[in-house]
Amino acid sequence: MSTKPQAMKLQPVRGTQDIIGDDYALFERVVTIARDISSRYGFKGIITPNFEFTDVFKRTLGDTSDIVTKEMYTFNMGDDSITLRPEFTAGICRAFISNGMHHQLPLKFFSSGPVFRHERPQKGRYRQFHQINLESIGSAEPTADIELIALASDMLEALGIRSRTTLELNSLGDDESRANYREALVAYFSRYQQELSDDSKMRLTKNPLRILDSKDENDKKIVAGAPILGDFYTENAKQFFNMVQQGLSAIGIAFHLNPKLVRGLDYYCHTAFEFTTTELGSQGTVLAGGRYDKLISMMGGPETPAVGCAGGVERLYELARTHLNLQQPRPIVIIPMGEAALSASWTLVHELRQKSGIVVELYPGNNLGKQLKKASKLNPSHAVIMGDQELAANQVVIKNLDQSQQSTVAFTAADILRAIQ
Numbered sequence: 001m002s003t004k005p006q007a008m009k010l011q012p013v014r015g016t017q018d019i020i021g022d023d024y025a026l027f028e029r030v031v032t033i034a035r036d037i038s039s040r041y042g043f044k045g046i047i048t049p050n051f052e053f054t055d056v057f058k059r060t061l062g063d064t065s066d067i068v069t070k071e072m073y074t075f076n077m078g079d080d081s082i083t084l085r086p087e088f089t090a091g092i093c094r095a096f097i098s099n100g101m102h103h104q105l106p107l108k109f110f111s112s113g114p115v116f117r118h119e120r121p122q123k124g125r126y127r128q129f130h131q132i133n134l135e136s137i138g139s140a141e142p143t144a145d146i147e148l149i150a151l152a153s154d155m156l157e158a159l160g161i162r163s164r165t166t167l168e169l170n171s172l173g174d175d176e177s178r179a180n181y182r183e184a185l186v187a188y189f190s191r192y193q194q195e196l197s198d199d200s201k202m203r204l205t206k207n208p209l210r211i212l213d214s215k216d217e218n219d220k221k222i223v224a225g226a227p228i229l230g231d232f233y234t235e236n237a238k239q240f241f242n243m244v245q246q247g248l249s250a251i252g253i254a255f256h257l258n259p260k261l262v263r264g265l266d267y268y269c270h271t272a273f274e275f276t277t278t279e280l281g282s283q284g285t286v287l288a289g290g291r292y293d294k295l296i297s298m299m300g301g302p303e304t305p306a307v308g309c310a311g312g313v314e315r316l317y318e319l320a321r322t323h324l325n326l327q328q329p330r331p332i333v334i335i336p337m338g339e340a341a342l343s344a345s346w347t348l349v350h351e352l353r354q355k356s357g358i359v360v361e362l363y364p365g366n367n368l369g370k371q372l373k374k375a376s377k378l379n380p381s382h383a384v385i386m387g388d389q390e391l392a393a394n395q396v397v398i399k400n401l402d403q404s405q406q407s408t409v410a411f412t413a414a415d416i417l418r419a420i421q
């Protein structure tokens with residue numbers, strides 16, 4: 001009796017997806033635009049591993065953050081606990097410290113790649129998604145925050161979507177501001193202790209600020225009446241925030257002050273911002289970031305101020321979809337008829353590809369009508385045809401497929417290119 005092997009599961013893992021066709025082109029465009037524009041601001045590329053020791057994230061993002069409490073892909077390999085990166089910043093700071101880069105400050109890094117979070121999949125929320133990420137390390141001045149936000153805004157502009165987003169801005173103040181605020185929050189939320197979600201009950205003792213970022217509907221109602229961080233700023237925090245706002249206004253970047261914006265991770269201070277849209281349903285944040293002056297020292301590096309942000313590539317291209325022109329260049333097809341023509345055409349095809357920048361496709365066959373029909377799905381502009389007769393005369397026939405005109409030219413890459421210009 002033979003046992004049939006069990007059928008393999010062929011669907012992608014829940015929360016993951018294949019990016020194909022137009023989506024792939026959009027994806028590439030988003031990353032390319034982000035890379036190009038960030039290079040104008042002096043950002044240099046960095047590639048860090050897709051996974052790190054678990055502590056890199058666990059000890060930095062915060063014990064009560066959603067990511068650390070429930071979203072990390074963590075596994076043991078031998079004696080090591082490893083985590084697939086749920087965000088870029090901690091890994092880049094780890095690289096900054098490991099490579100002793102504090103002698104080269106200031107440093108500005110661009111990166112892009114996959115990010116992994118085990119959250120509930122829905123439209124615009126995946127378990128593997130991709131980010132473009134910017135970190136500006138070494139400046140404690142508000143100019144660095146302004147520059148970063150200006151860069152993010154330029155990127156959205158280049159994608160044709162800036163006018164469909166709102167820049168929401170807040171300041172988390174300095175340590176002293178937050179310590180004072182924390183007391184006021186605990187006093188406020190303690191009055192609603194019974195009604196808070198279980199997560200927020202735990203946050204109340206560990207990190208009450210985190211409750212402000214709760215996604216629970218009932219928590220949100222309670223949060224609406226909570227004290228405002230702005231009322232607890234120190235002079236220093238106030239001044240820093242004012243300078244950021246003045247700088248943005250001076251360069252014409254509109255923003256909306258959102259005193260409830262706290263961001264999902266513990267390492268932020270001072271500036272926090274998000275570019276949001278109402279066009280992507282409930283997953284409306286396309287790019288977000290803030291200042292993190294304590295992170296590098298918390299990880300054991302020298303005290304180093306920094307500010308950074310990340311954009312979700314899938315959300316960005318979804319929003320940009322209707323604005324980006326995805327027209328692919330039209331190819332030319334080379335149709336050699338018969339064995340002799342085929343072997344003669346190889347060098348020609350190779351040369352055309354090397355010299356022209358045109359997309360060149362080879363469609364050998366014996367029946368011209370059939371080959372043209374097969375090639376038509378590529379929407380070619382010209383067909384370059386050679387049968388025995390042309391081969392003998394060292395010529396090719398060029399068919400302009402839009403105008404159904406044809407001409408005969410010499411069998412050289414240069415003559416063919418001249419004829420199709």
Ligand code: ATP
Nearest residue numbers: 117124125126129264285286287288310311312315
């Ligand atoms: P959200 O509030 O939507 O959960 P977040 O605060 O967790 O976002 P960040 O950690 O700031 O997000 O990540 C930066 C950007 O990455 C977000 O603004 C968003 O565009 C994108 N992003 C975050 N989580 C996901 C996800 N699960 N799927 C797709 N994109 C995501």
Ligand code: MG
Nearest residue numbers: 066067119264
């Ligand atoms: Mg999240």
